[in-house]
Amino acid sequence: MSFKFEKLIIWQDSMSYGEDIFQMTLSFPKEELYNLTSQIRRAADSVALNISEGSILQSNPEFKRFLGYSIRSIAEVVTCLYKAKNRQYINEDRFRESYNFAYKIMNHIIAFRNKLT
Known part of the structure; x- marks a missing residue:
């Protein structure tokens, strides 16, 4: 299950x-x-949390x-x-890696959302 x-x-x-x-x-x-630290962690966790919450017992418009x-x-x-890059907590390579993965996830979510009727 x-x-x-x-x-x-x-x-x-x-x-x-x-x-x-x-x-x-x-x-x-x-x-x-x-x-x-708290803000970025909560925001990152919120991505998966909203996907899971929206998928359970929701209509497609609600899931969207x-x-x-x-x-x-x-x-x-x-x-x-x-902010982390500007404050020099992460370097450019780490920023770019995380940024690119965020962009990929965003585009996949948008494509998935567009397929829901």
Whole structure:
């Protein structure tokens, strides 16, 4: 047995992304724990959380709404990545890697959402 969302690649990728962001933030300064660190972690986790929540007992229009929340959370993560790069918590390579994966997930969610009737 499994939940419907567990089979979705967008959910699987967003779960991996959340863990990647968590690992990245372990090196952030302690003074950021309740600011940028918390914000980016919550935003990254929100992507998968909204996909799973929207997929359970929801109509397709409602599921689309939750997918929209996931897309907005990705935008929030990307903004936090810029903040982390500007504050020199991550280097350009790490920024680019995380940015590109966020872009990939966003496009996959949009494509999936567009296929829902």
